[in-house]
Amino acid sequence: MNSDYKNFNPEDFCHDESFRNWVLNPDPPTELYWNEWISQNPASAGKIETARALLLALQEKAPALTDQELDDITQQILNPANNSTISFWQKPFFRIAATLAIIAGAGMLAFKLYTEKEKLAFFETISPNLTADYIETENTENRTQTITLQDSSVITLYPKSKIRYPIHFSPETREVYLEGQAFFNIAKNPKRPFWVYTNHISTQVLGTSFMVKAFENEKNVKVEVRTGRVSVYRHEDLQKAKRQQNNEMAGIILTPNQSIEYTVNEARLLKSISRQPEILVAKTPENFIFDEAPISKVFSQMERAYGIQIIYDEKNMKNCYLTATFTEESLYEKLNIICKVTHSSYEIVDAQIVIHSNGC
Structure with a gap:
């Protein structure tokens, strides 16, 4: 392993054998090393993600590249102002560079979609369906905007947000791309899963309602589920599974009142509880009336x-009782x-409530 990784730029990472093995052919030792290195060097996360996305995109676009070709393409993408355009575009593999729009931005992990051409390339990497005839709606007003799709799904688009969707969904799937914030109420159709792509993650649903917040200038992307179930994936995990033709993709499942x-x-997904969890069962007055009730019943x-699991030491709290009326x-x-x-006291751990108590 190289001890100078802190000084690497994205191009250096692309050429490093250990890094390339981790991205393209990971095994337990490389997974352990690079995950630990990233957690210890968060300032390099942006360069890591740019290099990783570049390698994955190149892997998608070309069967084999020499080191010189990889170097030339990387230079063309990361330093476009310093490259000549006279002879590059005469070679097929340099056309790959024109389709890759992954640019490093101020140490942040972000896809910068500066031009329509670059945006199309990004969509093509994620899903070719989004490069077909499409509609792109941007909400420039100060109130939400309602969009009804051809399958009767309803999208509530928040201000300063943009959504892109095909004029006609494909027979196999329904896909949209979101920049900003939107609430989705998806028409149920198990045979045609619904995908929401943002700049960092992909969310798959069959029929549910959920919120996605993914503004390009913010450092985090958030998904909250109100009803149903969704699966959330990092783009690189989804692309890797598709290349390996793995039908059991490792997404994180969210259920109502859960968020991610x-x-x-850090380029990682953190599961938690929604900011404002809602009661999921029929609400009756006696639901939350307790008279010397054992804490286990509460x-x-x-x-x-x-619908949220509460973890506590039942033996330790066996003498705890509650008299209270919640409205x-x-x-x-x-x-x-x-x-x-x-x-x-309590804390939220992996979308569960953990109670800490010394007993009553």
């Missing part, structure tokens, strides 16, 4: 109501009251 955030600086009813309090307000009464 893609942290750009937590059990909250789990059923919100319009949020989940977090309920938890704060319960923890105050039982002298406990």
